[in-house]
Amino acid sequence: MTGATSGAPSRSDAVRNRRLLLDAAAKTFAERGVEVSIAEIAQCAGVGKGTVFRHFSSKEELLAAIMLGMLDELMDTATELLTADDPGLALREFMAAGVQLLVRDRAFCEVVGRPSLQNPQVRAAIDRLCDAGEALTARARERGVVRPDLTGTDVVLLLAGIQHTAAPLLSTEPQAWRRYLELALDGITARTGRELPHPPPRRLPLASPHPDSGC
Amino acid sequence: MTGATSGAPSRSDAVRNRRLLLDAAAKTFAERGVEVSIAEIAQCAGVGKGTVFRHFSSKEELLAAIMLGMLDELMDTATELLTADDPGLALREFMAAGVQLLVRDRAFCEVVGRPSLQNPQVRAAIDRLCDAGEALTARARERGVVRPDLTGTDVVLLLAGIQHTAAPLLSTEPQAWRRYLELALDGITARTGRELPHPPPRRLPLASPHPDSGC
Amino acid sequence: MTGATSGAPSRSDAVRNRRLLLDAAAKTFAERGVEVSIAEIAQCAGVGKGTVFRHFSSKEELLAAIMLGMLDELMDTATELLTADDPGLALREFMAAGVQLLVRDRAFCEVVGRPSLQNPQVRAAIDRLCDAGEALTARARERGVVRPDLTGTDVVLLLAGIQHTAAPLLSTEPQAWRRYLELALDGITARTGRELPHPPPRRLPLASPHPDSGC
Amino acid sequence: MTGATSGAPSRSDAVRNRRLLLDAAAKTFAERGVEVSIAEIAQCAGVGKGTVFRHFSSKEELLAAIMLGMLDELMDTATELLTADDPGLALREFMAAGVQLLVRDRAFCEVVGRPSLQNPQVRAAIDRLCDAGEALTARARERGVVRPDLTGTDVVLLLAGIQHTAAPLLSTEPQAWRRYLELALDGITARTGRELPHPPPRRLPLASPHPDSGC
DNA sequence: CATGAATGAGGATTCATTCAT
DNA sequence: TATGAATGAATCCTCATTCAT
Structure with missing residues (x-):
């Protein structure tokens, strides 16, 4: 557990x-x-x-343990929200919870999408989280409250994105993330008729976005 | 220049x-x-x-020189786009350029909103960039193609947010950022009638979002 | 201790x-x-x-620890000599002990009157040493065996001066300092009737004798 | 020259x-x-x-050149004073000039009795200076105004000693060296009847007083 | 000749990790 | 088992000296 x-x-x-x-x-x-x-x-x-x-x-392992704890916590939130009445609201609350977690934890932010994530257990936890995100998203999609091509992985990725958007403001405006969460929600609920340009991600590959290369 | x-x-x-x-x-x-x-x-x-x-x-100064170069490059793009015919398209192109810059540069990502930003020249360059972003945004606002309470600083902040959203995918899907740029654009162009919840930022305060604290 | x-x-x-x-x-x-x-x-x-x-x-702290040890050692000698029968002899023995300490230690010489002395503990130890020197000197003054305007700080300063006088000889004549100690003793015991020209120092200011200046 | x-x-x-x-x-x-x-x-x-x-x-050689210049300057002073009427006063003036030179020059102080002195030309200049000091001293000895066993090398050595005695005071009391010059003069003019304890140096050996040694 | 660019050895300091107590 | 002492690789930076321009 x-x-x-x-x-x-x-x-x-x-x-x-x-x-x-x-x-x-x-x-x-x-x-x-x-x-x-x-x-x-x-x-x-x-x-x-x-x-x-x-x-x-190792330090790496300690960090992974902490990250796992946080991921599990968020996972629990997601699981609870799966039984909520309003799928749209549930999705919003999941995202709010996720962003808040990130906002409160500098290491969590730094780790997301970084080599530490190579840890198999952390990878597995993120996969589970994406699955839970997908379940929440699926319910919202069915109700038509989010765009049809939005995936759970999109939602999970957006958590970090929203936190990062607000990051430079947070020391003076601790609640600024709410602004960008709202913006993101407007983005994912928009029914533009157009499909999003890039094929939706199913799972996170988890390699560093900036892999090393010789010189 | x-x-x-x-x-x-x-x-x-x-x-x-x-x-x-x-x-x-x-x-x-x-x-x-x-x-x-x-x-x-x-x-x-x-x-x-x-x-x-x-x-x-110092290493700091070298880093600042690189960052300044990139910021200036983006600034030049912004300046050019200020004279474009379609303000909405101009804003989109500015954001695409900014996100691409971040996507290609890990250090640039790390520097945004971090202590290195304390460098006065980098701060000034970011302030100029926000001003340019505001000019682009103002034109789009006037045409009604973005929500009325969107600021240039929002737009600049979103660049990092979009990059960060896509980050975990980039090593396998280098173009994935386009998906999240689109999502963000849908968010900022949404006319929901509702105001965004948090007051719009005017300038970046540039302090660390996770200040130290004793134990 | x-x-x-x-x-x-x-x-x-x-x-x-x-x-x-x-x-x-x-x-x-x-x-x-x-x-x-x-x-x-x-x-x-x-x-x-x-x-x-x-x-x-830090290296500074290590150096300070060594210096403090030596100063304490000399301080102990001074304290003991305070109870000696012959105040004149006691002063001579104090000075001999001090010069010998300096003669044996290059760093100790370099530290006296130099930036390292900025270390508060070392400064305090030197102040204490000057006080002890003053106590020894006072007894000698009362007996009339040293000139009336000689202070303990003079005596402490002379230690370094005597060492430095002999320095170039020490590698071939390790005892040469005794010659200059004797000379100094003759100087401080001289009853010339004339006062020494410069007002006597009470405490060491401890700033560098050659402050920086631009070019 | x-x-x-x-x-x-x-x-x-x-x-x-x-x-x-x-x-x-x-x-x-x-x-x-x-x-x-x-x-x-x-x-x-x-x-x-x-x-x-x-x-x-090399830097060493530049330093030596400077030092040579200063030594030559002092040498010139000594040569002039050799023809002065009052040999005692001449000696005093020589010493005052020497100490002042040291007081004004941090490097000169640092170099005296240090490895840089190994430079043959500097050694030779110091030897010449000691000879000039001896000439001045000899005249004073003949008049009986200094103790009979005082040598020119003693006098030269004392210059550095006096400067060093005053060093910690010089930044706040630039003239403090006069106090210790007087003390030294009283020492060298004292007619105690006793010989100074260590045989008088004839020439400076010029090796470091604290030679290296393995560990 | 004069210049200042390039070099690289050397110095203080930090920190994850190992291991004796 | 818990501790914190020891380690040494790694890092930023300085500076005398060499050498191409």
């Missing part, structure tokens, strides 16, 4: 430390991005650096 | 090296982001590390 | 390494001056560079 | 550049010490870096 990557420890203090660590890491990553040092996270959690590596074999 | 930050050298070999350097840096930053080391850029340019610092007194 | 700047580590290996480090740094600084690289000190101590920075957060 | 180390150039612009360079280097070394970069000296002289190396094959 938690998306733990390492086998969950059994001793109670270990369990407690893992919790402490995840909370501290989540908070620190959220505030300062993926660049925070392990030392800082450890200090924030009140444990030694060694303990971090006992629970997570 | 050129956006050069350091005085251009006059000797032919220096000019050539500076060109080599800017090209290598642009290419490397574009592909790998702002994290690439100076050593790598130097190697890519076929010069010594010291030469980089002869031309640009 | 110990003059440690960083909290002393508790683990036995760390304590040992810190000792190794301080000894190596003291020795290397003493022999080669403040310019020695951290790498060299680390190698001399048989530890990695990182270990140096674990114990001392 | 100038102590040039490189053959004096013949073309008039080269002569002029050499002069410019020496003046700029003297000024810059004086103010900032031996650590100033060649680039800065070149800029201060208004010439290119290459020109510095055309005239002086």
Whole structure:
């Protein structure tokens, strides 16, 4: 349920430390991005650096665990919203929840579409999220409240896009994302008759958009 | 017009090296982001590390020079489009140009809304770009082809948002951004009668969207 | 008493390494001056560079720790001598101890009156040393064995002066400083009736004697 | 006469550049010490870096040339004073001149007793200076105005010692050296009956007082 | 000759990760 | 098991010196 990557420890203090660590890491990553040092996270959690590596074999893995937690959280929201009465409203609420998550978490933003996403479990979680997004979208499509060629993956991708649109404003206008969410909603509900130009994505390929290349 | 930050050298070999350097840096930053080391850029340019610092007194300044070049390029596009016949089409073309620029350059994406933006010249260039965006938007607003409360800053912000939306797809679908540009255009041209929820931004504040905080 | 700047580590290996480090740094600084690289000190101590920075957060701090140790040592000598029977002899012994310390340590010489002295703890230690010097001098003045306008700060300043006078000879004549100490003692015990020309210093201002200036 | 180390150039612009360079280097070394970069000296002289190396094959050599100039200047003073009426006053004036030279020149201070002094021409100039100092001292000794075992080398060494004694005060009390010059004069004129403890130096050995040693 | 561009060794410092206690 | 000490690769940057223009 938690998306733990390492086998969950059994001793109670270990369990407690893992919790402490995840909370501290989540908070620190959220505030300062993926660049925070392990030392800082450890200090924030009140444990030694060694303990971090006992629970997570690398920084990468710790980051993945945090990201998984957030994805799972959003996934839960999506699942709940699947049973909502108004599919259009449900979609809007899903998007609002997703954007808010991103807005509150700097690392989450940095990770989306980046190498860390190569982690298989994170990939799987995103796939599940896209599926849930698709389910929400399908309901909205059926009701005709969104354009017919909109996919769940589009919706998930838009979350990051909306956050990123608002990003430069957020420090002074923490709610500015609502403006761009609204704009996006107007975009996806527009019935223009025209199809969107590029074939709809089904799944995220998850490779870096700017792959390395020799010189 | 050129956006050069350091005085251009006059000797032919220096000019050539500076060109080599800017090209290598642009290419490397574009592909790998702002994290690439100076050593790598130097190697890519076929010069010594010291030469980089002869031309640009710090990594920051080199990055700023590249960014300024790109911003100026986009600015030029905007200026040209200001005299186009169809204001709606002009706006679309401006946005397409901007998104394409971002799509091709990882560093450019990373720099937008981030600490590097603190560089005064880059800030000024972005302000100019927002002004140009506003001019383009104003013309479109007057013709009624975009919603009345859309600003030039909205438009500039959307560039990064659209790029970011498509980012995870770009390595396999390099043109995917067109899909989200279209979606955004549908959003900004929608005449819903409703105002967008958050007051429109006039200028970018340029502080980090995720300010540090203690633990 | 110990003059440690960083909290002393508790683990036995760390304590040992810190000792190794301080000894190596003291020795290397003493022999080669403040310019020695951290790498060299680390190698001399048989530890990695990182270990140096674990114990001392910067080269400056390491240097300060060494200097503080020496100043404290001299301070202890001064304190002991304060209870000696013969105030004149006590002053002489204090000066001999101080000059010897300087003679043995190149970095200590370089640090006196130089920017490193900006370190608040080192400044404070020097102030304390001047106070102790003043106490010793006061006793000698009362007995009439030194000129009436001689201050403790004069005495402390003379330590460096005497060392520096002898410096060029020391490699071939390690005891040459005794000659100039004697000369200085004759100077400070002289009862000429004339006052020394410049008002006596009370405390060391500690700014660089050759401040920068443009060209 | 100038102590040039490189053959004096013949073309008039080269002569002029050499002069410019020496003046700029003297000024810059004086103010900032031996650590100033060649680039800065070149800029201060208004010439290119290459020109510095055309005239002086290394920074070391440039420094030596400056030092030679100063030593020659002091030497000239000494020579003049040899014909003065009052040998005691002459010695005092020589010492005052020497200390003032040091006080005004940070590099000169740094160089005395340091590796740069290994330069043969500088060594020779110092030897000559010691000889001149000895001549002045001899006259004073004959008149009985200085202690009988004082040598010219003692006197020269004392110049640096006096400057160094006053060094920490000089930025706030530029004339403080006069206090310590007086103290030194009282020391060397004292007729205690006792001989100074260490055999008088005849010549300066000029090796670093803190020779390197392996670890 | 004069210039200043290019070089690259060297220096301080950071940080993920390993490992002895 | 938890700790934090040790490590060393990697990074940005400086500067004396060389050399093409």
